[in-house]
Amino acid sequence: MKAPALTLSLIFAAGHAAADETLLFTTESYPPFVIEDAASPPRGISVDQIRGIMAGSDLDYRIEVMPWARAIALAETQPATCVFSAAQTPERKPRFKWVMPLAKSRSILVKHRNAGVAAQTIDEAKAFTVGTHRSDYTETVLQKLKFPKIDISSTFDVTLAKLLRDRIDLMPMSQDVYEQLHKRGVEIEKVAQLTEQSLGIACNRNVPWQTIKTLQTKLDRMIADGTQARIYRAHGLEPPLP
Structure with a gap:
């Protein structure tokens, strides 16, 4: 009779430890959604939503900014870790548990002004070198669309710098x-x-x-009461359409 009692106590202890574990949120620098500043904690549209979701929660949490490939890899391989803002693609959907939506993104291809890139359609853009950053969902999109020349960088900022220096011809980014x-x-x-x-x-x-359900309930409430919209407008953007 002692063995079942011991088993139950271990299960309870494990559950209690899981509840007390700090939840790590990983992300990348991507203004105005994630703004990294050495003089202050991370902020931005997505960060402010995370802080709102976690406000009043019994869960401890922290936010760390890093290259996107590392951010999403940690969330996939390390317990008590979440990454934001991640596109919910068919390839990614079964690999994570999701809390949606922080944003609705329309991705566009852009060029350096006056760079001589004569493209107005996706098919015409395939003649040029397109840059993106490692493990971003646009890397998969470009591959599926059979872009022949894809340049991969470590971060969005590095890709943008390459575009402005004409080291690549095009890059994807959100309309916002x-x-x-x-x-x-x-x-x-x-x-x-x-x-x-x-x-x-x-x-x-x-x-x-239960943690996922709690986070989703808080996000749903922020959307319903207009908090998400106010966060967007505070950063100079209109909120996503329902």
């Missing part, structure tokens, strides 16, 4: 990010729409379903 960069005077021009995706929080499959 394009509009922000355009307002700041960055010399880029839209070429064509690439794809549309819903983005959210992708959690390791070992994160308990």
